[in-house]
Structure formats: structure tokens, C-alpha cells
Amino acid sequence: MATSRGQKQFKMNTREFVKSIKEEEIDLIEHTHKAIKETHKINKEYGFFNTISEDLAIEQAKEIKKQIKNNYNIVKNKKLLGVMVSVKDNICVKGIECTAGSNILRGYKPLFDSTAVKRIKEEGGIILGKTAQDEFGFGSFSVNVGKGFQIPKNPVDKTRSCGGSSGGAGGITKKATFPHIAIGESTGGSIVNPAAFCGVFGLCPTYGRVSRYGLIDYANSLDKIGPLGSDIGDVALMLETISGYDINESTSLDYPVDEYSDYINKGIKNMKIGIIKETFSDIDKSVESNIRAGIDKLEEHGAKIQEISLKLPIEQGLATYYVLASSEASTNLAKYCGMRYGSSQRLEGNFNEYFTKVRSSEFGDEVKRRIILGTFARMSGYRDAYYLKATKIRSMITEEYKKHFKKYDALISPTTPILPPKFSEIEKLKPVQHYLMDVMTVSPNLAGLPHLNVPVEDSGEIPVGMMIIGDHLKEGNLIKLGSVF
């Protein structure tokens, strides 16, 4: 298992770090102060965080230190003891402002922890802060941030995007020199895309594998919480922490959770891999050559490689995804009206006038665009042609993947067709062109399939990511394959 390229070599492996904390070789409080100081410094330059939760982090560190002293038996098996964990800003942490990158949620401090965060805290993880994202997750470059939010920059080249929508999560994962794991969220590619642009590992699990309780919804039939880490070990460790059935979330799967760490370096001899041929036409040449080198590496380790065709997901995926995601988003966002939590204004006019005033002044442009699009796709007269049609094509896309998984253990494509673009390039793109960037990632998301970004660029230059897609609940295969890199 190698660390991702460009990581500082002195960075301690998370497992070794947890051991040192348990044996009190490292002072956790001092370490936490140092990590917070470094995070502030990085944040000033790159804008990866909406909030740094330093009071909570110090409080947790003190509590853990006390437990190690007084009740070692409680802490001895904790997997994330003292490890800094950043949380995407659409996942609730009790008492810490949670905005999903939107001005309409400014000031919202949840009264509860999301299930993922609750499980992280139970394993001794320390919450470092809330990472920057496109408003409600609506974007692939983290430039669609809400009014007054900062746009995170690529950790390798500040003139470029760090991807989205979990952009801050990808950036801090690359840049932190202390042991750190991020949790992000994906609706149509928002974990693997920033992982690819930042040069780190990111795993979007099977739909329902990780509870969405406490996640601010974008599109309920598509949203998944998952880890980003600087090596595959971190990703496996976090995935086994947050996975599993949750009584508070009726779509969470009641299916046993693997010890994903056990899949690391288990060997990939004779694993069958399908390379999706349509995803290699008209892509950036540097992306292509790096992915081809990654595939060669898998072959050297004994994997059996074959080219396959996945026409429907590539041709129909984008339209299907954007119809369904916008439709669901337009209903989800109906609840934001300037009452009960988040932004509020002086109560004036009747309720329609007040809701319209708050929504119009607090939502950003992309949010308005998607609400209008989604409302259109669900509108009487057009619903059959767009929304219903898309749900049927979604069945066909899932079916096509499932057919291939009868023969193959995993499928491979580039994570993105391009290198992380410069902000000056993004400015010139029209909204429809933004959407086209998700061509590789939307279909595995529509089918609810787990997918992993592996950083394959080898020279320390602009990162390139390769996407490995697995069958439902076969995250273990992805970890096995990812541990070759």
C-alpha cells in the first residue's frame, strides 16, 4: 500500500498514529492544537473550510485523554482514536454551524449528530471542521458556492479547481500533514470527482450502505456519504466505521458490514476487470495516458483486463441524472422558507410573499436554476416525457451494469474526462457545459454502485484519477484493487 503522490513522507500512517495515541507516545491535546493551527494556515491560503470546529476538537481531545488515563479498556479498541476528521458542510455535527454551502442555512446549528458523525465520535475521531462545497452539492468544481462563501482552490495549483462538490474535503485530504480522513457526500460524483482533481483516494459506497440520517438532502434516491483519504487504508478504516444499518434511516441497508481493512493487499490475481471503451474517446491525452498506465499496473499484479462497451450509461446517463436529481432537489428545497432554522428576515407580507423574499435573496443562481429545471421536469404535461422517462432509463442503466458484473469483478473508466480546469476556463463555461463534466460519474451513481477514485498521476504534477466501479455491496473488491496503488 503506497501513500498518494506528493504526500509528505513524514506523515504518519493512521493506524500507527492511533497506536501511539493509545500508548500515550503522542500528547493528544498538543497534537490537536498543532493540527488546528496548521488547518487555519492552510485554510487562509486555500479556503477548504466553512467552519473550523476548534472548541469541539479540543474538548474531544481532552475527553479522550481522560479516558486513556482512567478507563483504558473503553478506548483500546477504538479505530480512530485522536484522528482528525473533516466533515462536508451538508452533514450535521451537533452544535456546529451546518450550511450545505448555502446562505439560506446560515446560523443553523444542528441539535443532533448525523449517524455517520455519531459513529466517528464513538470510534474516537476528532471533528476538525466543516468543509467547503458547492451550494447544496450543485456543481463539479466547487465554484457554485452560496452567497458570501469562499471558493476552495486546488491544493496542487491554486489557479485550478479542486473539483466538487466535496471540494474542501478533497483539498484538505491532500494538504494536511497530520493524520486526517474526510467524509464527503456524492449525488452524481461528488466524492470521486474532487478526489481525482486533488490526487487522493475517495470511495462512494453502495446506495444505502451508509446512513443518510443527518445529511442535508440533495436528491434522496442518489445521495451517499463516503470517505476521502490520502491512502486506501484510511478510506477502508472510515468506511467500516460509518457503514451499517440505522433505525433512523429507512433506506439504510440491513446487511452485514465487512472489515474493509482486511481487503488491503489481499492480491488481485485473476480478478476480471472491464475497461469501458466509450469513456476513452475524446478525453484529455494526459488523463488517458495516466489511466492506461494505471490499468497496466493492475495487469502486472495479475488482473485480467478486457475492453467492454457500456453505450447506454454513457449516452443517456447525463440527461437521466440531471432530470432525476433536479426533480428531487426541487422538492427537497421547498422546505427552506426562512422559518424555524437557518436564515430568517423581518416578517413582512403574507406567507407567499415572505417565503419568496427569503428564497430569492438567499439562494444562489445555480440553486434557482435547478429548482426551476426540476419543477419543469415534474410539471403536469411534461412529467411523463422527462421525470417518468428518466426513472425507466435508470432501470435500464442499472440492468446494463448488472449484466457486466455477472462476468467482471470491477469496471474502469477515467474519473473525469479532463484535468482540473483553471478558474479562468470555468468562467467561460455555460451551465450545460458544467453538467457535461459529470459524464463518467453520473451513471454509477444512478445505479447506486460503489466506486473508488485512485490517484494515478505519478510525477507530482496535476493529479489524474482513475475510477473503479464495483457491484452493489462489493466495496471490498474496490479496496483490494485500490491497495495496489
Place this chain on the structure above:
Amino acid sequence: VGEEILIFSCTKFLNNISIRPTMKTIIDFKIVEHLAKLSRLELSNEEKIQFTDEIKEIIDVFSVLDKVDTDKVPSSIQPVDIKNVLRQDEPEESFSQEDALKLDHNKKDGYFKGPKAV
């Protein structure tokens, strides 16, 4: 790698997936105005013009869906099979009224205060 390649990639994709509208394109200024009203959004005239152009272009791309024959295909609402989950209806401790009210500025006599209903 520069801007040309990025824009080039976009254009290629557009060509590949065929943006020729296969359905009658129905997005116009009036529809956008109506949708905004339904969504409780107030748009300026410039915004309405801009959104009409942008959304028309997006809907044109969406019309690629029309090429697929879905006659005998069932709908998928979720990507994996999900069973109905029921639990015992047992009361549990919840947020206190005081805590819930902490999240809003507009409140009165222990209740949230909202805008006029009539």
C-alpha cells in the same frame, strides 16, 4: 493543457450525444416566469431572460431521453431493492421546546412566529 482542450471536450461531447431536440422545445420566457412563481422565486427581467436561454439549452440536451424505447421498462425510484421498514411506535425523548426555538429569531410565547396566513 489549456482552455482549448476543455472547450473542445465539451463541444465533442455535445456532438456525440446529439443535442438536436427530438421533442418540440417548449421552454420560453412565459414558462420560466410561471415555474419561478410555482417555486416561490422572484426573478428580475434579466434573470428571466438568462434562465430561459440556459434552461432551453439544458432541456435540449435532456431530449436525448426520447431516443430510448422504454415501453416495457419498469420505473426505478431507488437504485437497490428496498423493503418497507416499520418499527414500534414508541415515544422517545425529543428536542425540548426551548432547544428547538433556539434556531429561529422569529418566535412568540414559546412558538415559532410565521408570516400572515390570510
